[in-house]
Amino acid sequence: MKNISVIGSGTMGNGIAHVFAQTGYSVNLIDISREALDRAMTTIGKNLDRLIKKEKITEADKTSTLGNITTFTKLADGVKDADLVVEAATENMSLKLDIFKQMDEHTKPSCILASNTSSISITKIGSATNRKDKVIGMHFMNPVPVMKLVEVIRGYSTSDETTNIIMELSKKLSKVPVEVNDYPGFVANRILMPMINEAIYTLYEGVAGVEEIDTVMKLGMAHPMGPLQLADFIGLDVCLSIMRVLHDGFGNPKYAPCPLLVNMVEAGVLGAKSGEGFYKYEAGSKDLTVSKQFQK
Numbered sequence: 001m002k003n004i005s006v007i008g009s010g011t012m013g014n015g016i017a018h019v020f021a022q023t024g025y026s027v028n029l030i031d032i033s034r035e036a037l038d039r040a041m042t043t044i045g046k047n048l049d050r051l052i053k054k055e056k057i058t059e060a061d062k063t064s065t066l067g068n069i070t071t072f073t074k075l076a077d078g079v080k081d082a083d084l085v086v087e088a089a090t091e092n093m094s095l096k097l098d099i100f101k102q103m104d105e106h107t108k109p110s111c112i113l114a115s116n117t118s119s120i121s122i123t124k125i126g127s128a129t130n131r132k133d134k135v136i137g138m139h140f141m142n143p144v145p146v147m148k149l150v151e152v153i154r155g156y157s158t159s160d161e162t163t164n165i166i167m168e169l170s171k172k173l174s175k176v177p178v179e180v181n182d183y184p185g186f187v188a189n190r191i192l193m194p195m196i197n198e199a200i201y202t203l204y205e206g207v208a209g210v211e212e213i214d215t216v217m218k219l220g221m222a223h224p225m226g227p228l229q230l231a232d233f234i235g236l237d238v239c240l241s242i243m244r245v246l247h248d249g250f251g252n253p254k255y256a257p258c259p260l261l262v263n264m265v266e267a268g269v270l271g272a273k274s275g276e277g278f279y280k281y282e283a284g285s286k287d288l289t290v291s292k293q294f295q296k
């Protein structure tokens with residue numbers, strides 16, 4: 001396996017492109033938006049600079065990593081030589097079905113088609129292709145260059161061969177793969193997202209404020225980030241999409257998304273990527289200030 005294409009260059013796509021390129025793979029990074037691609041290359045450059053500062057890599061490593069990445073705005077051009085495509089576009093079922101249909105048309109028949117989806121059925125995504133055995137979930141965690149886990153999700157028809165290739169490839173990226181079956185939210189978000197949703201309900205019901213909720217979970221449970229800060233970090237739109245997949249998939253009211261989460265997403269308040277969520281985010285500042293909306 002030599003050529004990797006990554007579709008979507010947002011929060012996750014840039015990190016996935018980064019780790020493949022740093023491991024020596026040739027990466028085609030594809031997004032519909034040229035600005036998103038430019039932003040992604042700037043982010044990858046900054047994250048490589050962090051590693052240089054910590055003397056983990058050299059300037060020459062940075063140059064070769066960036067040199068391994070080529071950007072494209074047309075899917076057909078970016079995937080034609082791929083041995084593996086990792087789709088990391090917006091968490092939306094119809095969008096993913098359309099992208100997988102296009103991937104199936106424009107890639108070599110031997111190419112494996114993976115999705116970084118947080119929760120959407122790999123079996124359903126596979127149904128948009130004529131190679132269901134080669135469709136798999138390759139779920140990286142955010143921030144991709146730092147987090148060790150890759151959740152590898154087998155769809156109903158995913159072959160042993162495809163699963164083994166992706167398990168071994170994840171190890172080559174210095175990650176730890178864990179194989180799971182294809183049910184809503186898989187394992188990671190079946191457990192994480194109801195906790196985040198419950199933290200939002202706790203705020204919504206006035207049990208405690210933003211900082212208090214996050215402090216309880218950071219100091220009481222040794223979480224590196226409180227659940228509200230983590231929701232901002234993941235993206236509130238992504239959190240809402242995942243809760244909807246759990247709610248629809250299991251039909252159990254315990255997964256109903258908190259109305260406050262729904263309202264925030266409808267208002268375009270999406271967390272760190274939009275500059276505001278439960279906290280305010282200013283470019284270049286590491287300070288965390290609670291959003292005006294939630295100040296006492």
Ligand SMILES: CC(=O)CC(=O)SCCNC(=O)CCNC(=O)[C@H](O)C(C)(C)COP(=O)(O)OP(=O)(O)OC[C@H]1O[C@@H](n2cnc3c(N)ncnc32)[C@H](O)[C@@H]1OP(=O)(O)O
Nearest residue numbers: 047050054118140141142143145146147188189224225234
């Ligand atoms: C929604 C889904 O489907 C699945 C998901 O991804 S759920 C989200 C999973 N992720 C988490 O739970 C993350 C929780 N948060 C954390 O682990 C930490 O807060 C964090 C790693 C993000 C930052 O850690 P921190 O100690 O506060 O900050 P900081 O000291 O600056 O960074 C720690 C390390 O991460 C690196 N880092 C931090 N943010 C980074 C980023 N965005 N990209 C690349 N590297 C980053 C730093 O360079 C630093 O590296 P070293 O250990 O080599 O020094």
Ligand SMILES: NC(=O)C1=CN([C@@H]2O[C@H](COP(=O)(O)OP(=O)(O)OC[C@H]3O[C@@H](n4cnc5c(N)ncnc54)[C@H](OP(=O)(O)O)[C@@H]3O)[C@@H](O)[C@H]2O)C=CC1
Nearest residue numbers: 008010011012031032033036088089090091117118142234
């Ligand atoms: N955020 C997280 O913590 C995690 C997210 N995930 C999953 O990763 C995937 C990506 O999420 P995330 O990176 O957060 O999302 P972002 O919104 O940050 O990025 C998605 C990117 O995909 C682009 N895009 C939309 N449609 C297309 C298309 N047809 N072709 C190519 N690119 C397209 C978007 O462009 P535009 O902005 O112009 O629409 C945007 O640049 C989702 O499936 C999500 O569930 C998995 C693990 C963690």
